[in-house]
Amino acid sequence: MLKTLYMKTLLDWSAYEDAGMGDAYADIPKTGGNFAKAVAVCINSKACESQNDKGVMCPSYRVTHDSHLSTGGRVRLLKAALNGELGEFPFADPVLGRAMDLCVSCKGCKRECENEVDMALIKVEYLAQLNEEEGVSLRSRLFAHTPVWLHRWPGLRRVIAWRNASKFLMMLGEKLLGISASRQLPVPAEEKLQVSKTQAIDNWDDIASSDVIPSTEGREVVLLVDTFSRHFDPDIVAAALAVLDAAGYRTLVAEPKQPGRPLCCGRTYLAQGMVAQAKAEAQRMIEALLPHAEAGRPIIGLEPSCLLSLRDEYKALGLSEGAAKVAAQALLFEEFIAKEHTAKTFRLKLKPLDQQVLVHGHCHQKAVGAMKSMRKVLKLIPGLSFDLLESSCCGMAGSFGLEAEHTAVSWEMAGQTLLPALRLAPHSLVLSNGFSCRQQIREGDGRSSLHLAQLIRDALSYE
Ligand code: SF4
Ligand code: SF4
Numbered sequence: 001m002l003k004t005l006y007m008k009t010l011l012d013w014s015a016y017e018d019a020g021m022g023d024a025y026a027d028i029p030k031t032g033g034n035f036a037k038a039v040a041v042c043i044n045s046k047a048c049e050s051q052n053d054k055g056v057m058c059p060s061y062r063v064t065h066d067s068h069l070s071t072g073g074r075v076r077l078l079k080a081a082l083n084g085e086l087g088e089f090p091f092a093d094p095v096l097g098r099a100m101d102l103c104v105s106c107k108g109c110k111r112e113c114e115n116e117v118d119m120a121l122i123k124v125e126y127l128a129q130l131n132e133e134e135g136v137s138l139r140s141r142l143f144a145h146t147p148v149w150l151h152r153w154p155g156l157r158r159v160i161a162w163r164n165a166s167k168f169l170m171m172l173g174e175k176l177l178g179i180s181a182s183r184q185l186p187v188p189a190e191e192k193l194q195v196s197k198t199q200a201i202d203n204w205d206d207i208a209s210s211d212v213i214p215s216t217e218g219r220e221v222v223l224l225v226d227t228f229s230r231h232f233d234p235d236i237v238a239a240a241l242a243v244l245d246a247a248g249y250r251t252l253v254a255e256p257k258q259p260g261r262p263l264c265c266g267r268t269y270l271a272q273g274m275v276a277q278a279k280a281e282a283q284r285m286i287e288a289l290l291p292h293a294e295a296g297r298p299i300i301g302l303e304p305s306c307l308l309s310l311r312d313e314y315k316a317l318g319l320s321e322g323a324a325k326v327a328a329q330a331l332l333f334e335e336f337i338a339k340e341h342t343a344k345t346f347r348l349k350l351k352p353l354d355q356q357v358l359v360h361g362h363c364h365q366k367a368v369g370a371m372k373s374m375r376k377v378l379k380l381i382p383g384l385s386f387d388l389l390e391s392s393c394c395g396m397a398g399s400f401g402l403e404a405e406h407t408a409v410s411w412e413m414a415g416q417t418l419l420p421a422l423r424l425a426p427h428s429l430v431l432s433n434g435f436s437c438r439q440q441i442r443e444g445d446g447r448s449s450l451h452l453a454q455l456i457r458d459a460l461s462y463e
Helices: 033-039 059-064 071-082 094-101 108-112 119-134 138-144 146-152 156-165 167-177 204-208 227-231 234-246 275-294 304-311 322-329 333-342 363-367 371-378 404-416 418-423 435-445 452-459
Strands: 220-224 250-253 299-301 330-332 356-359 385-388 429-431
Touching: 033 071, 033 119, 059 404, 071 094, 071 119, 094 119, 108 119, 108 363, 138 146, 138 167, 146 227, 156 167, 220 234, 220 275, 227 234, 234 250, 234 452, 275 299, 275 304, 275 322, 299 304, 299 333, 304 322, 304 330, 304 363, 322 330, 330 333, 333 371, 333 452, 356 371, 363 371, 371 385, 371 452, 404 418, 404 435, 418 435, 429 452
Parallel strands: 220 250, 220 299, 299 330, 356 385, 356 429
Antiparallel strands: none
């Protein structure tokens, strides 16, 4: 019996309820319900197979020129699967498996395909279905639980540094876990995140009290500290706090309602198709942020894929009504500053920076059009000269580039436009707001990149 016939989807696909209905040419697969409709929004125009250096779509096609490895190619295989053409458990079909495996979930198609095929979300459902059938691999569980390991085991820093320094351990990690022996793993920072008493929220009753609601003249904001900034780049958090403070905002750092492990958006679970765990993280996040959203405080995030999951993937997780209120207040750091500047409420004294900066946007920043905000904010720094690179996906894409079978294609993606552009300007500063992009650039080019918050902090004028 074809298992997809009774496919119970793990994500909420109701947003596609009416997609293609009444259209005789919509070619909606026979099984899969609303998930099938999400797949069928592709009109087979093959724009995702154009050889074009602009935009992001589709990194895996750009490096392989294999039509199975474009967005539309994946759609064709998924349709065959949902129409019962690929056997009893079609999601395990090797050709479909390779096609989905090499999708880097960049969301390039969601923005650039004329019909907004959301292959990154489709991949989450695909992986979740595969996990139900085959179980979750040890490597997937290791990567997915990163926020938990980092919180529970401060000694992980030494273990990772030890592994990175030992050829033997790197080879062993590849053999046992499939983590590439040729890649360095990111090492957590030695220094801990410092949050002052006034920024930490240690009394939840205060948050809901009328003293705090509504927020004072719109100058109160909430900073969402993601797992990656917290554990690997706490200086980015310090820089964001310094900039917001200098601009006259009172910044509260979002904390979980129940003391314990810090908040996490659930992205690492989604990337491995672990929907139930992602939903549990998302619910904690919504519970923590809802009082702020209801108080009208902007919720500001630093890591694009983490903050933007509140506005995007959370819609497919079947969360409470509060999720929409939180999403409405969630902004990237650059979006927040650009918005305040447009409203003429952003007050910051900046000194000239005589620097040339190359800007590599995270794919998810590009997918929501946030590079416009980046441009606007960078223009606020006097004397700064900058280029927004047409660099598609850097190829790291979360843990993708660390996985042994993906390392070569990850470097091919980086080698298409990003690394050549960086090599042409060896003395420029590099700006990159994505944690995994910074890691790829560090290994591929040897330069450390700055987050926008760090660059603005460098330009703060205290005169
Ligand atoms: S995925 Fe989008 S761009 Fe590619 S063929 Fe389908 S509709 Fe066209
Ligand atoms: S999410 Fe990115 S890699 Fe995946 S199909 Fe879309 S454009 Fe291609």
